[in-house]
Amino acid sequence: MADAEVSLSPALRALHLSPAHSPPPPPPPAGTMAASSSSPTTFSCPSSPSSASSSSSSSSSSSCSESSSDCPAHHHHHHHHHHHHPRPLPPPPPPPPGEQPSSPSASPRSSSPSGSIGSTGSLGSSSSSSASEGIGSSGTSSAGGGGGGGGGACDPRGPSPPLDVISEDAMEMDLAVDQVIDPEVALKACQEVLLQVQLQNREVPEQQQQQQQLNNNNTDVTESAGPQWDAGSIREEEEEDGEEEEEEKRGSVREISESTSSSAAASKQSWLLRLFESKLFDVSMAIAYLYKSKEPGVQAYIGNRLFSFPDSEVDFYLPQLLNMYVHMDTEVGDAISPYLIYRCRGGIAFSLLTAWLLGAYSSDMHISTQRHSRGAKLRKLILSDELKPSSPPPDAHSRACMASVSGSPATSPSHARRCHRRHNSSSVESSLSLCAAGTAPAKAEADIDVFVSPSRRTHQRSKSDATTASSGPGAGLRRTGSNPKVEAVHEEPDRLRPQRELVKSLLGIGKRLATLPTKEQKTQRLISELSLLNHKLPARVWLPTAEHQHHVCRVPHTQAVVLNSKDKAPYIIYVEVLECESFETSPVPVRIPETRIRSARSAENLDCGVSAANAIANGGSGMTSEHRAGSFSTVPNYDNDDEAWATDDIGQLQVETQTSSSDNISQFSVDSITSLESKEPVFIAAGDIRRRLSENLAHTPTSFRRDPEDPSAVALKEPWEEKVRRIREGSPYGHLPNWRLLSVIVKCGDDLRQELLAYQVLRQLQSIWQQERVPLWIKPYKILVMSSDSGMIEPVLNAVSLHQVRKQSQLSLLDYFLQEHGSFTTEEFLTAQRNFVQSCAGYSLICYLLQVKDRHNGNILLDSEGHIIHIDFGFILSSSPRNLGFETSAFKLTSEFVDVMGGLNGDMFIYYKMLMLQGLIAARKHMEKVLQIVEIMQQGSHLPCFHGSSTIRGLKERFHMSLTEEQLQLLVEQLVDGSMRSITTKLYDSFQYVTNGIM
């Protein structure tokens, strides 16, 4: 579809412009084309659906008629009429690609709502901006980029070929996506506007210039990426059939723009577009332009373009998107909202994430405005669970939704309204659209309304359908397809609820814990509350911080611990999950009662069947006596008979003696049993018993002491692998192959938005360093903001804080390293030391760039491989704890750290500084990517880290763009030197010790 217009070539353009929509060379396509050509200017063309369909040529008819059948289709039609494109229609109807034939209904469905909007949008924008110029350029854009971008965008959701493929081969994409018209149209409209604006303003952003160069360099790339006109023209023609409607719309748009006129050098203006369409245009850039551009067309374009990026990439910028949505002007919001809504429909996880973030980012607004804010409304909408996923032909659906929504914000307000009125006669509608063209920007609710008022909408829809029911076999289907609302009525209850309830109860626990005075009470309370939670598991709930899809099946509640915090009660829980295909659709695992793992004598054994049997088998075979202490509960009862009560102890004993290696099992139990048979007296030396006792005690691994005031130390010190194994053995679900253990920290009463920001920056820097191949090591840990004062954190595994290390081991850091990893020359020590240096360098830079404060030893973790990991980014950028002004040094570098690095003159210390220099240079190169993350989040934020006016400037300055590399090296030296000498670090540590008891 889109590619059809690819070309810049004047010839083609001429062709397009030619009033005579002569049938394309191969077979003269009559039908729609003709009709449209005949009355290029009439917007009000009252062509009824039926007439339209009838008018369309037989070849093209199928899609056409269908589209017409739906009310909104009128639009198409009537644009269609304006359609000036002399698109050569291939003689036979285009071979419908992929599933097209199977779902003929889908195309109209999807096209209809979006189509109407899109088209109007284009009208509105074009008229308002008096886009004269665009045509050529627009042609181009729409051809290559438009196709690639807009069209492609729609499809990745569908079964149609993945985006990349599409953008690389527009033809294919077109074919596949032909149903989706509207975003495309909207896109093109935007593009045109964009170009016009640029022309008029004569301002070409520098990026654009660069981009142009890039483009020039990459011509081939672009060519391959988006079909070039010449290459594509023929193909376009082929596709034409399938896409008539789109073409029509495009045509109409173009026509308008043309009518406005001037035909300036299109190529130049297309630079920005070329940039947008180029492969290099990534999410980061999209976000940047979205943020910086004040031109609605650009925003709208990018809004559409978002669809074309992989979800995961966009997800990274979700906080930025949402913050813009909440705090920036309506145009930006309108541009984003289709994407958001589309994604919300797509998944529960995204919906909830969005809702939480919206809530959090809206919280800084004044309470009165907040309630009516766009963010709050969208949040409400999401939480009301109106945004159901679309059903059977999911691609069609989603596209439809997307399109319908995307159209409206992208263009003008009236669209949304028009959606409601779709049932009106075409003439009314067209006139409306005309009026709408000039009206004010849409209200945010408008488009949302479309979804919020299902009843109204369905009603109308059915009406409209009724009128057109005869037009095609797909009518019935279409209804459901294009309007998920219809079937939503019959759908299952609240999808979001289980997860929300889970989060609610977890946060509730945190809140209640905070009221308890001692750690011990907190821990007990936590455990008992969690045990109640277990009653309700498994359920369709998941841990949002996890990588893979899963269902939570059990919380090993006794493993949970309260973390160290003075007045809040953050806690860490371990969660057993069962991985699955998709937590939304896979069946929720069946509950296995705790006791199932031990084969019970009770009759339920009969039906508990395979799983229990497995559990037993697993437990039995997998268990070595070494594990006994932990695994007692998996020890099977081998007697299922009536005597089960009476004998399982003995039974186990015997089993153990048979299977266990002699070393681990108590020798005495072996002896005592054998002696039963032999009756020979066995003698043992008391000394042996005593010796074995002390040996056994000595052999227990270096674990931390249990300290009621610091319950987390022991729990966190335990190696993760061991914990997993231990918990798995004790779990009734442990035998399942898809069993996993996850953990999460739940925080209540803490604002994690800054943490999230820090996480994003860390991630960004991490990927920059990876890209630039600087071996800096940092560990961004995932943050889940659930409101402005609660959230979850992904714990760093196998790590304890320096404070805990010091308190428990009573050793210097270096000695601790030696204890844990071996002496100086061992491989283990050297590896750990290198890890330490690389992580130190990474975090030193982070601390410097972000001005991370509150760097006491409780906030620095040490993992089992020797990495340090900074946690708690509560004080960054412009804020510092209690504004005491401690910690003036750039970052924390104590002499203990230097000792681990081998002293001031050691190679590793030099390596450390070199790493920092490299890291800084690399970061500088991509400064914009980092800045942008922070800058966008500053919008409307009252976070302490944005306090004052110079936050961004300060951050920018710390990248020292103006310095040469030599100067940078000097800077690094200075920073390191300063930090090392800094008494404030020491002072702060002792301050912390005095006030909080942190060593």
Add this chain to the structure above:
Amino acid sequence: MSQLEKKAGLLRRTSSSKKPLKEKVVLMYDEIFAKEDPAKNNPRFWDELFLMKVNLEYLESKLESVDGEEVQRIQDNINSLFHHCVQALGEEHQIKVVNALQTLCALFRGVHQKNKSTSGFDIINMLMGFDKAEQRMKDLMERLDSLLCGDGSESLKSLCLKLLLCLVTVTDNISQNTILEYVMINSIFEAILQILSDVSSRGQHGYDAVVLLALLVNYRKYESVNPYIVKLSIVDDEPTLDVSISLLTVQYKDKEEEHQGGFFSTLTSMVGSMFIADADEKLSVQTNEAILLALYEAVHLNRNFITVLAQSHPEMDIPTTPTTPTPTTPTTPLGTTPPSLDMMNNPELPLDPNLQTSNLLITFLKYASIVMQDTKDEHRLNSARLCLIILTCIAEDQYADAFLHDDNMNFRVNLHRMVSFWLLEDTLHRKKAVDKNIPSRPLVCAVLDLMVEFIVTHMMKDFPMDLYLRCVQIIHKLLCYQKKCRIRLHYTWRELWSALINLLKFLLSNETTLLAKHNIFHLALLVVNLFNMFITYGDTFLPTSNSYDELYYEIVRMHQVFDNLYCMVLRVSTNTGQWKEAASKVTHALINVRAIVNHFNPKIESYAAVNHISQLSEEQVLEVVRSNYDTLTLKLQDGLDQFERYSEQPKEAAFFKELVRSISLNVRKNVSLNTLSQDILLKEFSTIS
């Protein structure tokens, strides 16, 4: 017993006139007890009857007064009455239902009182007629079931439960209650469970339901297949169990609080070690027997229950519960809906920072610590025994053991400790330390503490041998678990050792009196074998190497006790007598202890001599012990880590039979009191309808 006179008096009072002006209902009763079919003249007789307020006294006494001959005569009418009662249960008119329920109560009771001696079959015949009995009882149970499970009035449900309790307790020995055979066939187990799992009904009827269940489970439990036992053993609906558990918790708590008051006041006034045993107290102890029995049955029969037992809750909010038994305690998730649906429906626990986290096990331990303080009275002795039996079951259960020993689950358990005079100083001292700072430890420490406490405080003339045996066996089972799982419990084992040694000492010094009643050798053997566990398997479960030294120190320090014991058992075993064998077992068991004593004593003496010290310090003795292990050889004894599993039958059967009897009597008494005061109920329904 025969209260005819009293009934008449009552009657007179109600009619409040000198001439006994008979109520209409009484007249109608009289008609029933006449030969004629009462419906013959008045077709609406039965309809009218159930509209009348029931006169239980009169009806019961009438039934009692009927003699053998008459029975034959009026059996048809009584059958008819029973039949119509059952019919009336299905009436929409709730007054009729209430009256029918009460009439049935009277029928069951009256018939039984009359026929104390006669067999159950006669009773069945008299009430229902043999040929129709099955059908009648089926109808009755179905009606009751639907009343209990329906969403009708709570008072009605309560009355249904009362009727059932009444039916269950009409005989002293529940197993002789032939009518219950029909209750077995037509199980109402599900209805009872439903009541327990419903939050609102649990509060009001929970107690009755639990008692009823406990009693039903005990119906011919050894002779036949009791469906209630089977069903109870397979319930695995954790929420439901959980609910019933929390009910028990509340009950316990209630009692415990009571005791606590009594206890503390006793303590402060230093009067002595006994509770003020007033009538109320007695009653509460008896009602507790029923609940303890229920707990026992649950623990014993249902493995899932152990899980629930270990499930922790914040302690119940007691102040609100006693006055208004309406279950404001939202601890319990809605039991019946599938987990995914009621997901997190009710995650809120009562929030009070002062509430300690607790679980049933903790509450139970506290309760047991109170009960076990005083074992003088028979009911209390029974309760203590039941507590120890429950603990025995728990100590044998792997899952419960795992929970008890879980290092992550630490609790402060405030056990109640006795202040007995002869240990006053010691105990007071301990008490102080305990009160100040009870460490938060794995629950098993509390169990051990409780056992130690019991051992220390019950060495009296009237020696509760049975309890001591159970107590020592519980310790043994726990040790076996620890040995097996290599759990090194940080417990002050010394307290246990010294308590055990003191126990041996007591046995020795009271040998003659005790031997008259008990086999003290069995207990001595168990105790010595506990030491053998420590001596030979200490490496597998002792927390520090020092603790092993301390064990030796303690044995050597108290060597005289062991010496004396050895002399005593040697003496007894060489004589011929009934204790010969038992005593000789003890001699064998003492081998290692004697080896230790004989090995180290000379060493310590020579150490003292060499160093010219008259009194060695503990540290010095430990030093000697440490340096002389290697020359000591011990003999490995058989089966130290094996124990006899608890089994109710045949050993405990008699105890439970008696217990159930006593509970039955008690319940019957209370039920009759309660059913008489149904005026409120009637009012409620008369206003409704």
